[in-house]
Structures are given as structure tokens and as C-alpha cells.
Amino acid sequence: MGSTATIATKLIHAGLWLLLAVTGSIGVTLWVTWQLDGGAAAVNEAGRLRMQVWRLDAARTASVSAERRQALLTELTESLARLRSGDPQRPLFVPWTPAIRDRFDTVETAWNQMSSLWDPRAPLDAANSTAAFAAAESLVGHIDDLVFSIEEELARLTRILNLLQFVMIALAVVGAAFMLYTGQRYVMQPLTRLARAMAHLQRGAFATRVAATSSDEFGQLAAGFNQMAATLQDLYGQLEARVAEKTRDLEAKRANLQTLYDMSLFLSEADSLAVLSSGFVQRLRQRLRADAVVLRWADTSLQRYLLLAEDQMPREIVAAEHVLPCGQCVCGQSHIERRTRVITLESDGSDRRVNCTQLGLRTMISVPIQAQQRLLGEINLFYRSSVVLNDGERELLDAMAGQLANAVEGLRVQALERETAIAQERNFLARELHDSIAQSLSFLKIQVQLLNTALQRADLPAAQHHVGELEVGLQESLADVRELLMHFRTRAHADDIVSALQETVTKFQHQTGLEVKLESFGSALELPVDVQMQVLHVVQEALSNVRKHARAKHVVVEVYKGSPWKFVVRDDGVGFDIDVGRDQTHVGLRIMRERAVTIGAHLDVQSAPCRGTTVTLTVPSDAAVPEPAGHGVHVGAVPSP
Structure with a gap:
């Protein structure tokens, strides 16, 4: 069974054993070194002791004073005491062994016996000198034995120290080897096994396993691997x-997206x-991949379905079910269950002349066409x-049915827009004719009646007057017709409304001979084209009023681009007079105000008798022409084929 200790615990144990061995070796080495230092000092002190003996003997023979000899005697005694007890501060201590102890005792005993010969009080005769010299020579010999x-x-x-140094070197080598062995066994080997297993795994050998020989971190890692x-x-x-299933699914989705x-x-390009x-x-x-497809459209009451289009459907069914009452067969029942269904066709035993099963059709998929829950x-x-339909095919059918509903709605909206545009043009034309040409013709009719009356009375001056009025009226009518034609030919410039205004001003100058100046200030994003058209008509109507009523010599048209315009x-x-001018009978002002309201703009007219007139049209930057009635109406009736 593998060890349960962690790698950290194993490494700590190994390190502690190695630290203990190294610490012990260092301690012994320090102790030996200390002994060597103290022994070397002891050797020096013993050598000094020999010199002291000879100095003491020489002082006796040289007739040195008693005080000096006493000092030398005391110094030698202190040296012996120092060798006996040691001196930690130097350090100095004798590495005592039995042999050293015996020889030191011999030196100390000899000194105690011979020290009286060097007593300063002893006589200095020849006999004592000879005995003292012999004693000194003997004492020095004992000291030499001690030093040896x-x-x-x-x-x-020293040999022990050298051995310890060798042991420490050996411990360092052994420790390094031990740490390498420990790292190799507890770290590198598990890592190598894991790396080798990982390499096999990368090559696709998923049956590779790592033996978990321990419960440490690598054992847990091996179990996880x-x-x-x-x-x-x-x-x-x-x-x-x-992967194969996902590939098929992605390919089906790609095909569905491409189909959509x-x-x-196609639906966006279809024009009918x-x-x-x-x-x-x-x-x-x-x-x-159907054998036949039929498209049926329901009436607003959901009582019948009109066969709008078909492809590869048997002619008998097309002829018999061109208009299909609801509930007559499984077709035309989407109002009951508004969801895509797969229906197995079975003979219903009815006496209908045409039956789908009789023509070999076995399955039908019914897809409701809905717009806004209708x-x-x-x-x-x-x-x-x-x-059998899968989810992707159901989603595709529902999406295509939604596309068809939107496309039919788009066609209907386009038709409504065309009808509305035509109606608007007709209304505009009728209004313009009524407000200008019709009134002029009414005036001419009155003048003709007055002319007939004058001729019947043979009133030549009155007749000539009415003929002049007729001539002026005809000129006014001709000018109104030309203005109306100019209005119809007006085109907006999507890039710059100032260019369109310049064309209008140039035509006005050509027709009237008046001096007209166009000025533009500021910069801003251009107004929508339909808004530009309404602005151009307002400006044209204002210029028309100048021609008809102002009797002006100079006209200025100013454009301020910004928010608002x-x-x-x-x-x-x-x-x-402004108060009189606000009468609804003033045709030009009413036309301009109606156009301003159409685009959400504000028209302001400032005028006074003999002071000229200023017409200001303020257009917000987000102005827009309202959508014609009919936008957003959902298709509900059966469309005409």
C-alpha cells in the first residue's frame, strides 16, 4: 500500500535528517577547532614557561635584585596556574589527556620541589648556583616533555579535524545525492510518468492510465488524470x-437559411x-420535395378558401376545389388548429367526385399563413x-409562411400607396383648378354677361370696358395655367433644396421680369425629399401671390439651414392688412397653410399696407409627410388573382 504522507512532509523529513547530520558535523568541527586553538595557546604558554625558568636562573647568577627575582618567580608561578586552569578569553586551555595530565603534574611537582633554589632570600654561593642550574635544566626537560x-x-x-572536513565533504555529496534521489523519487518520477501518459493521451491513446502508488499530491494528480x-x-x-449529427444539423440550418x-x-422582386x-x-x-403544393387564401369570415396558386396538383382537384368551403375536407381547416400539422389522408367515404386518396396522395402538411395573429x-x-417533419423543417415552413404573408401585405400596401398618390394628385389638381382657373373662368363668365348686356343696350363705352376686363382676365388665367404647369414640373433635389429653389426663382424671374435674390445661410442635413416638395410648393405659392397682388419691384428668398429650417x-x-388677409377667401394663404400643416411646419405672414409682405415657413429638422391612409392595414380579404 502506498504512503499517505504528502510530498511536502517527505521533503521536510529528508531535509531535517540532512540538517541534523550537517549541524552535528559542524558542531564537532567547531569543538575540535576550539581545542586546537586552545592547545596552540597552551604550547605557546609552555614555551614561555621554559624561557621564564632560564630567565629566573640567569637572574640568580647575574646578581639581579631580590625584587626582580621575586617578580620572575611570581610570573612563573602564574604561568603554571594559567596552564592548569586555562584562559577562556585568549582562548588558552590544555587538551587534557592522562599522559598530559601526568607530565603536567611532574612539572608542577618538580617546580614545587625546586622553587626554593630561586628564592631571593637564598644565598648566592657557587654550590647553590650549580644546584639551581641543574634543577632548571631538569625542570626545562619536564616542560619539554609536557610540550611534546x-x-x-x-x-x-588536527587529524580528527581533517577527518571531519572530509566527512563534511562526504556529507555534502551524500546530501546532494540524497536530495537528488528524493526529488527524483517523489517529484521527477511521478512527473515523468504523468508527462509520458499525457503524451500518449495527446496521440489519442485514451486508454492510458497512471499508477497511483501514493496518496500524496502526485497520487491525487494521477487519480485526477x-x-x-x-x-x-x-x-x-x-x-x-x-460531430456527424452536428454537421448534419448545421448543414440543414444552412440550407434553411439559404432557402429563406x-x-x-424572390418575394421582394415579385411585382404582382x-x-x-x-x-x-x-x-x-x-x-x-413535395409531390404537389396548393396555396389557399381565406375570406374575412373564414368561411371559404380561394385556391390562389398550385404546382403539380392534379387537374381534377384544382377544378373541384377552386373555392373550398371550410370543413369540407382536411384542407381549409387551419382556423381550427393554427399550427403546422402532418395529416395522413384517408378515404372519408363521401360521394365527392374527386378524392386525394384516389389520386395516390397519402400525406398532407398543412401550414397556416398568419399576420398579426390573424x-x-x-x-x-x-x-x-x-x-415526418423535424423541428428544423417546421421552423422553415412557418418562416416561409410568414415571408409570404409579409410579401402579400407589401403588395397590398404598394397598391394602396399608388392609389393614395393618385388621389392626392387628383385632389391637388382639383384644388389648384378650383382656386385659380375656376375662379378666373367665373370672373370671365360674369364679364361676358356684362358685355352682352352692354351690347344689347348699345352702350359702346361699357362694352369696350368689359372687353378690356376680359383681356385682363384671360391674361391672368394664362399666367395661372403656366404657374400650375410649373408646379407640376417641380422636382426636388435630394442633395440640396437650394438648387431646386434656384430653378424656381429663375423661372419666376423669366415669367415676371421681377428682380429676385436667393440667399442661403448655415448648414444642416437635407430635409426628406417629400418634405422638400411641400416646401417648394409653399415658396412657389408665395411668389405667385407676389405676382398677383404685391406689385413689388424686388423680392428676396432666404434659406436658413439648421434646427429648425x-x-x-x-x-x-x-x-x-393682416386682419383682412386672414379671411378664408384668401386662396393663396390658405393653400400655403394647408401645405405647412401637412409637414408639421409653421407659416407666419407679416404685412402692412405700403410696407411689403414677409412670409416665413419654419420647418422642424424631423419634419415628415404623414403616411397615407391604408398603411399597416392587414390583408384579410381574398386577393384578386
Whole structure:
């Protein structure tokens, strides 16, 4: 069974044993070194002791004073005491061994016996001198023996020190080897096994496992690796099937997206309901591999379905079910269950002349066509075999049905827009004719009646007057017609409204001969084209009023670009009373105000008699022409084929 200790615990144990061995070796080495230092000092002190003996003997023979000899005697005694007890401060101590102890005792005994010969009080005769010299020579010999013994012990300690140094070197080598072994065994070997197993795993050998021989970190890592390898082996065993399944799913989604894109492109380009519906069913049948497709449109009451388009449907069914009452068969029942359904066709035993099963059709897919939660119709796909729809195909059918509903709605909105535009143009034309030409013609009619009356009375001056009025009226009518034609020919410039105004001003100058100046200030994003058209008509109407009523000599048109925009038409004509001018019978002002309200702008007219007139049109930067009635109306009625 593997060890349960962690790697950290193992490394700490190994380090503690190595530290203990190294610390012990260092301690012994320090002790030996201390002994050597103290022994060397003891050898020096013993050598000094020999010199002291000879100095003491020489002082006796040289007739040195008693005090000096006493001092030398005391110094020698102190040296012996110092050798006996040692001196830690130097350090000095004798490496005592039995042999050294014996020889020191011999030196000390000899000194105690012979010290009286060097007593300063002893007589200095020849006999004593000879005895003292012999004693000194004997004492020095004993001291030499002591020094020799100490040196022998120091030599032994030196050998021990050398041995310890060798042992420490050996411990360092052994410690390094031990740490390498420990790292190799507890770290490198598990790592190598894991790395080798990982390399096998990378090459696809998912059956690779690592033996967990311990419960330490590497044992836990090995267990985790084995679990990972087992998981990968299980996943890889299913990977190919999953990849293949995912690839098929992605390919189906890509095909569905491509189908939706192609269908959207076709529907956006179709310009009529017949082209749209027939092209839709053809593309749908090809994409879903159906044997036949029918597109039916419901009336507003959901009582019957009109066969709007079909592809590859048997002629008998097309003829019999061109208008299909709801509930007559499985077709035309989307109002009951508004979801895509797969229906198995079975003979219902009815006496109908045409039956789908009689013509070999076995399965039908019914797809409701809805817009804003309102049922518009249904799509029927027929198959001569059993069919199973997956989720992707259901989503595709629902999306295509939604595209069809939006496309039909778009066609209807376009038709409404065209009708509205035509109606607006007709209303504008009628209003312009009524407000200008019709009034002029009414005036001419009155003048003709007055002329007839004058002729009947043979009143020649009155007749001539009425003829002049008729001539002026005809000129006014001709000018109004030309202005109206100019209005119809007006085109906005999407890039710059000032260019369109310049064209209008140039035509006005050409027609009237008045001096007109156009000025532009500031910069801003251009107004929408439809808003520009309304602004141009307001400016044209203001210039028309100048021609008709102002009798001006100079006209200035100013454009202030910004938020909001401002368009100013200023003349130096006769002007008029504002209060009178607000009468609804003043046709020009009413027309301009109506156009201003249409785009959400504000029209301001400032004038006074003999002070000229200033017309200011203030247009917000977000001005827009309202959408015509009919936008957003959902298709509910059966469309005309």
C-alpha cells in the first residue's frame, strides 16, 4: 500500500535528517577547532614557561635584585596556574589527556620541589648556583616533555579535524545525492510518468492510465488524470457520432437559411400577386420535395378558401376545389388548429367526385399563413408517401409562411400607396383648378354677361370696358395655367433644396421680369425629399401671390439651414392688412397653410399696407409627410388573382 504522507512532509523529513547530520558535523568541527586553538595557546604558554625558568636562573647568577627575582618567580608561578586552569578569553586551555595530565603534574611537582633554589632570600654561593642550574635544566626537560605531549594531542586533533572536513565533504555529496534521489523519487518520477501518459493521451491513446502508488499530491494528480482520461475516452467514443449529427444539423440550418434568403429575394422582386404566388409554391415544392403544393387564401369570415396558386396538383382537384368551403375536407381547416400539422389522408367515404386518396396522395402538411395573429390562408403540401417533419423543417415552413404573408401585405400596401398618390394628385389638381382657373373662368363668365348686356343696350363705352376686363382676365388665367404647369414640373433635389429653389426663382424671374435674390445661410442635413416638395410648393405659392397682388419691384428668398429650417420670402410691394388677409377667401394663404400643416411646419405672414409682405415657413429638422391612409392595414380579404 502506498504512503499517505504528502510530498511536502517527505521533503521536510529528508531535509531535517540532512540538517541534523550537517549541524552535528559542524558542531564537532567547531569543538575540535576550539581545542586546537586552545592547545596552540597552551604550547605557546609552555614555551614561555621554559624561557621564564632560564630567565629566573640567569637572574640568580647575574646578581639581579631580590625584587626582580621575586617578580620572575611570581610570573612563573602564574604561568603554571594559567596552564592548569586555562584562559577562556585568549582562548588558552590544555587538551587534557592522562599522559598530559601526568607530565603536567611532574612539572608542577618538580617546580614545587625546586622553587626554593630561586628564592631571593637564598644565598648566592657557587654550590647553590650549580644546584639551581641543574634543577632548571631538569625542570626545562619536564616542560619539554609536557610540550611534546600537548603537540602530540594537537596533532591527533588536527587529524580528527581533517577527518571531519572530509566527512563534511562526504556529507555534502551524500546530501546532494540524497536530495537528488528524493526529488527524483517523489517529484521527477511521478512527473515523468504523468508527462509520458499525457503524451500518449495527446496521440489519442485514451486508454492510458497512471499508477497511483501514493496518496500524496502526485497520487491525487494521477487519480485526477485517470478520471480525465476515462471521461475523454467516453466522450471520444461518442464524438464522431455527435460531430456527424452536428454537421448534419448545421448543414440543414444552412440550407434553411439559404432557402429563406432566396425566397425573400424572390418575394421582394415579385411585382404582382400572380407572379408572387406561383413562384412561391414552385420553390416551396422543390425545397420540401413535395409531390404537389396548393396555396389557399381565406375570406374575412373564414368561411371559404380561394385556391390562389398550385404546382403539380392534379387537374381534377384544382377544378373541384377552386373555392373550398371550410370543413369540407382536411384542407381549409387551419382556423381550427393554427399550427403546422402532418395529416395522413384517408378515404372519408363521401360521394365527392374527386378524392386525394384516389389520386395516390397519402400525406398532407398543412401550414397556416398568419399576420398579426390573424389567419390569412394556408399552404397544403401533398406527398404520395408517409412524411415526418423535424423541428428544423417546421421552423422553415412557418418562416416561409410568414415571408409570404409579409410579401402579400407589401403588395397590398404598394397598391394602396399608388392609389393614395393618385388621389392626392387628383385632389391637388382639383384644388389648384378650383382656386385659380375656376375662379378666373367665373370672373370671365360674369364679364361676358356684362358685355352682352352692354351690347344689347348699345352702350359702346361699357362694352369696350368689359372687353378690356376680359383681356385682363384671360391674361391672368394664362399666367395661372403656366404657374400650375410649373408646379407640376417641380422636382426636388435630394442633395440640396437650394438648387431646386434656384430653378424656381429663375423661372419666376423669366415669367415676371421681377428682380429676385436667393440667399442661403448655415448648414444642416437635407430635409426628406417629400418634405422638400411641400416646401417648394409653399415658396412657389408665395411668389405667385407676389405676382398677383404685391406689385413689388424686388423680392428676396432666404434659406436658413439648421434646427429648425427657415424659408423666408420678402417683397417690397403694397402689402395688405393682416386682419383682412386672414379671411378664408384668401386662396393663396390658405393653400400655403394647408401645405405647412401637412409637414408639421409653421407659416407666419407679416404685412402692412405700403410696407411689403414677409412670409416665413419654419420647418422642424424631423419634419415628415404623414403616411397615407391604408398603411399597416392587414390583408384579410381574398386577393384578386
